[in-house]
Amino acid sequence: MNKTAKLFTGIMLVASLTLTACGAKNNNGGAASPSESPSASPSASPSASPSEGAGTVDGKGFKFAMVTDVGGVNDKSFNQSAWEGLSRLKDDTGASVKYLESKEATNYLTNLNKFVRDDYNLTWGIGFLMGDAVKDAATKNPKAHLAIIDNEVDAPNVASITFAENEGSFLVGVVAGMMTKSNKIGFVGGIDIPVIKRFELGFVAGVKAVNPDAKVTVNYTGAFDKADLGKAAAASIYNDGADIIFHAAGGTGNGVFNEAKERNKSAKPDKKVWVIGVDKDQSLEFGDDVTLTSMLKRVDEAVYRISEQMIEGNFPAGKNTTLGLKDDAVGLPETSTKNVPKEVLDKVEEYKQKIVSGEITVPTAK
C-alpha cells in the first residue's frame, strides 16, 4: 500500500510537471508576462487601421482591466481579441492592463467589482452576457468607468460598444456574389439572435447588390459549439450546388471548413468550394486553399480605441457607440488579395465608400 501510494504520488508529480509546462507556454500572453502577443496579427488589420499611427499617447499611470465571460481569455474569439487589444494598448502607451476570467455567471459582478473597487480607470465587460453585471457595478459605483462589448447598458458611466456586422457582411456578400460560378451561395448561422441576424441580412443584401440572380440558402444550426451540425449543414448546401458558404457560427463553423476541405481534396479545380470566415482572419487557421476571405469584427480595435479615448480624456460615457465600416471595425482582412481578384476588391472598396457615405443603407436587425 505504501509503495503504491508513493508510486502514485510520483506519477501525479510528473504528470503535473508536464501539464504545467504546457500550460505555461500557453499563458505567455496572459497577465503575468504580456510582453508577447501585442499586435496579435498585424496582417489581419484592415487596410487603414487608424490606431496604429496614433499610438503616441502616454498612458503611464492608467490602469485598464477586462473581465471575460465564461469562454475564458483563450477562446479564439472575442475574449481573446479583446485581450489582444488591451495588450497592444499596454505596449503603445505604457498603461497597465489586467484581466480576470469568470468561471461562472456569479463571478461577472464580483470580478468587475474587484477592478472597480481597486480604482481602475476603465473596466471592460466582454460580451453580451455581462450586461446585467456591468449595469449593477456601474449603478453602485457611480464614479467608476466601465465599458461593454456587444450589449447596450443604460448608465451614465458606461460606454456601450456594438458593431455594425451587417455592413461588413455586405462586403463579403459582394465578394461571394461576384465570385460564385454556380449562382448558389450558402449562409450558416449559429443561433437565430439579433447579432447573427445582422450577419445574414447584410450578407444577403451584398450578394443581391452585385448578382440579383444568385440564390442564397440560409441555415441556422441552433448552436455555436457543434462542429458536426456545421458540417452537416455545409454538406447539404454544397450538395445543392453552392460553391461559397459564409458562416457566422463560432465553433459550429469549424465543421463548415472541414466539409469544404474534404470536398476540395477530391474535386476537380473548377468544382472547388470556398468558405468565408468570421470574426478573425480565419485563413490563418484554416488555410488559403479553402478560405476565400473573412468578415473581421475588430473587438481588439474597439477595446484599444475606447481605452485610448479614456487616456485622452474623452471617454464616451453613457453613450452607445456602433462601430462599422467607417471606423474600420468590420471589414475584410488584407490576406483577401490571395484569393480575391483585384477587380472584385475594387468593387468592394466602391461599395464600402457608398456605405460609409450613406448612399447605401444596409438592412439590420435589432
Place this chain on the structure above:
Amino acid sequence: MNKLIRAFTKDSALVPLVAIVLGLIVGAIIMLIGGYDPILAYRSLLETVFGNRYDFGETLTAITPILFTGLSVAFAFRTGLFNIGAEGQYIMGMTGATIIGVTVHLPWYIHAPLAVVVGAICGGIWGMIAGYLKAARGVNEVITTIMLNWIALHLANYLVNRFLLEPGKGRSYMVDDSASATIGWLSRFMDDARMHWGMFFALLCVIFFYAFLWRTKQGFELRVVGSNADAAAYAGINVNSGVVKAMFISGALAGLAGVFQVLGVFHNQVIAASHTGHGFDGIAVALLGGNTPLGVLLGAILFGTLSYGAAGMSFGADVPPEIIRIVIGSVIFFVAAPGIIRWLLKRVSGKKRKEEAI
C-alpha cells in the same frame, strides 16, 4: 451529539486535513515551476476571502449553493444512492423559482416562501424520477441522473426561452421584488455583497440532515436501506418507497441551491449553454465531508473559499487562471482520492468483511 462527533471523527478528520495540505503543496510546486510566487498567491487568496466585508460576504454567497448540493449528494449516499443529478435538480429548482417569481404577483410574505417551496418541489420531483425508475424498474440511478441533467438543462432553456424571456436580453424577466430573498440591511452592511436568506436555510438544512437521518424512524430506515438493502427488506422496511423518498429529499436539497441563486443572487434565469458545475462540486463536497452534516459544511466552506479566492490569486499574484485551476484540482484530487479509494474498497470487500465480523 456524541454520535455526530463520532460520525465525523470516525474516519479520522486527519485524512482530509492532510489531503488539503498536500494539495496546497503540489499547487505551490506547480506555481514555482510556472515562475509565480506561491506564498504571495496563497496570501492573496486569503486576503481576497477575508480582506474586506464585500469579499467576505461574496465568499459566503459562493459557499451557499455548494453546501446545498453537497448535502443533497451526501443524503443520497446515506441511502446507498449515487446522485450525480444534483446539477439537473439544481436547474429545476432555479426554473421553479423563476416561474413563480416572474409570473405570479403576490405580497412578499406569500410570494417568496411560495417560490422557495415550488423550486424545492421541482428539484425534488426531478430527483424522484430517478428514484422511481430505480425502485420500479431497477434502472441504475447513476445513469438516469446523468441523463436527467441534460434533460433539465434543455427543458429549462426551453421554458425560459418560450415563456419567460425578456426580449433582447437572453434571459428571463427579473423576478418580482416580493419574491426576492436578498437581505437588504445585511447587503448594505457587507458593502453591497449579494447577501440572501439562502445561507441561513442551508445551515437549517445541515441541522435537518442530522436530525432526520439520526433522530427519526424514517431516517433510520433510510440509513438501513443504504447500509444493506436486503437486510432492510428482511427487517420489514419498504426499500422501494425509501429509495423514492430519499431521492425526493436529495433533489429538493439540490433544488434549494438553485432557488436561492435565482431569488438571492441573479434575480433572473439565463438561457444557459452548459451546466454551472455546482451539482458536480456537490459530489466532491460530499466525499470530502464523509457524508456527515458537519463534514459537508466544512467541505463546502473549503470549496467556496478556494473557488472565490481563485480570482484573488489571479488579481494579486498574477497567476493565470489555468494554473489556479490546476492548484484547485490537485487539492480536490488529494481530498477526494482517499474517499474514493475507501468507498471502492468498501463496495468490493464490504460484504465479506461484514460476514466475518458477525
